[in-house]
Amino acid sequence: MNDFINSSIFDLFKVGPGPSSSHTIGPMRAAALFLQRGAAANLKNVPASLEVRLCGSLAATGQGHGSNRAVAAGLLGEVPENCNTERLNGLLSDETVYQADFGKFCLNFDRHSIIFDFKTPCLKFQNTMFMRLLDSDGTIIFELVVYSTGGGTIVVEGEDDNNGSIAIPPYRFRNMDGILRLSAKYELSIAEIMVGNEQVISELSKVEINDKIDNLIVRMLDSVERGIVADGVLPGPIGLHRKGGCLYRNSKKMKFEHERFLAQLNAWALAASEENAAGNLIVTAPTSGAAGVIPAVVKMLRETYAMSDEKLRIGMLTAGAVGMIARRNASISGAEVGCQGEIGVASAMAAAMIAAVHAAPSKVVECAAEIALEHHLGLTCDPVYGYVQIPCIERNAVGAVTAYNAYLLATAGNSVSQKISFDEVVAAMLETGQRMCSDLKETSRGGLARHSLCE
Ligand code: SF4
Incomplete structure (x- = not known):
């Protein structure tokens, strides 16, 4: 391999x-x-x-x-x-x-x-x-x-992890430090490095890559739009009511812009996540359980910031780099490392996306991802009744808001003096996940799953 x-x-x-x-x-x-x-x-x-x-x-x-x-x-x-x-x-x-x-x-x-x-x-x-x-x-x-x-x-079983292709990409990195070095050496953004590699790995032209990313963005926004207009109760024994649409409608009546902004970011994350819980089509970002965080941020960037398609592509490629680094060096599976690997990584990807579309330097992009993931460390996976609803749906909203907050924190001061690197947080996530008891890793035998409706 x-x-x-x-x-x-x-x-x-x-x-x-x-x-x-x-x-x-x-x-x-x-x-x-x-x-x-x-x-x-x-x-x-x-x-x-x-x-x-x-x-x-x-x-x-x-x-x-x-x-x-x-x-x-x-x-x-x-x-x-x-x-x-x-x-x-x-x-x-x-x-x-x-x-x-x-x-x-x-x-x-x-x-x-x-x-x-x-x-x-x-x-x-x-x-x-x-x-x-x-x-x-x-x-x-x-x-x-x-x-x-x-x-x-x-x-x-018995075969190599078929996660990677046999192609040798032009820009070779294993972690965030590696991609940051490449970024500095070749004076390329993280997104430009990712496109260069993608062309070799998937044998697609730049135009084809753009088309595929655009399609993913459409599908993400679709999941938000469907969720915003769907009311009612989600499937399963909990009887959980959707509330993305309700929060969005409430936001329209809010007096202050900052309140509206926050309510809508939350509502979009809830909406896509509720679509996921309903078993409808979503985009894994990086997982289905975390499928509300990045779509909500994409929606915010498009609607609130009027970001162009080109900018959104840059954001998706940058978020992709963060997700791949987390997957390679730790895990994005709740069964392996708990929810820190799902919502935590999604939030880090989204924070990096926000920084990248604002043309932040690569070091600031890293800092945003680091801050978002750092504050999800230790998060367990304890879905009530084994349904991806509680705590998952609201956790997507919190992950989206944390992403935005991490971006703001990353832009304050000098990112070069940042004391903790993204790679260190990923290593901490892996070790924390390994030491986490198995009841707290997608088995519904611990945490909220034990101390709520199941008890
Ligand atoms: S609690 Fe578990 S199932 Fe729910 S989003 Fe987090 S990792 Fe996924």
């Missing part, structure tokens, strides 16, 4: 159905891969059935995250970016028998074929999936073990 960062920003920002990138998008992609690999496998016997075992955090909170439905959708040929969310949300609700088409053979499956397995230990990662073809006496004749490592990324 290459040591430097060589993954595409389009692997970080992905369109897919909510509510969770690791528990919904990852399992859906894994099931699609299982179809593909099962079809290509050299099998002695024609399989009689299939089973999928969802282990670790996938078992603990998979019901609330719809992981079983995501697997079923993947087995039925759905792909996250164009997924029919209405159909997805209705899957496995009764005893319907579905058919998975492996090409050379088809297999029936139903709600009992996809198992929340609390007993089988995970292998290398908290979110482990055992995907099996069985013969008529239940013997396993083909098995694919897949990990969902966060942000919708999947890794197959």
Whole structure:
């Protein structure tokens, strides 16, 4: 595996159905891969059935995250970016028998074929999936073990982390210090470095990269717009009412501009996050649970600051760099490091975005990201009932506001005298996540999940 960062920003920002990138998008992609690999496998016997075992955090909170439905959708040929969310949300609700088409053979499956397995230990990662073809006496004749490592990324057991491409980007860096050195050496912004690398990694022209980023921005703004006009109760046992639209309407009546600004930033984050909780299409930024922070900031930059498309692209590329550095050197998975890796990283990405679109020097961009992440250190993942609603939705709003605040703090004084680097905070996040007890890492066995409606 290459040591430097060589993954595409389009692997970080992905369109897919909510509510969770690791528990919904990852399992859906894994099931699609299982179809593909099962079809290509050299099998002695024609399989009689299939089973999928969802282990670790996938078992603990998979019901609330719809992981079983995501697997079923993947087995039925759905792909996250164009997924029919209405159909997805209705899957496995009764005893319907579905058919998975492996090409050379088809297999029936139903709600009992996809198992929340609390007993089988995970292998290398908290979110482990055992995907099996069985013969008529239940013997396993083909098995694919897949990990969902966060942000919708999947890794197959026994294979290299396919997070990166084999391309060698022109600007090689492993961390923030590395990209800052490149920025100083070549007198390029972080966004310019990212574009140079992206052209090689994804083999796209600048125009194609811009088009893809523009599409992501449209999809993000879409999730905000849909959420702002949708009222009602979110799915699941909590009975949580949406409030993004309500706060936005209230903001229109607010007398003071500063109050309106803050209310709207909060409302946009709530709106996109509520769309995620409803299982509708969102953009992972860097995860689905954190899918409200960056869209809210993009909306603010467009609406309040009238930032151009070009500026927003710069912001997205800069945010992408921050997310990739956090993913490479720590994690963006709540199951691995808690919510500091999801909302914390999203807030850091958004802070860097705000600084970059204001043409701040790279050092100030780093400082903004550092401040935003620093004040999320230690944040646990404790979704009530395993649903990405409480504390997740309001946490997106708080993450967006923190991003703006971090930008303001970063622009005060001389950023060169900054005492803590982004890389140090990322290292602290990893260590904190490793020392965090597993009950506080997307299992719904600790924190708010224990001391609220579940008790
Ligand atoms: S608490 Fe944070 S990490 Fe956990 S599911 Fe909610 S948003 Fe994701």
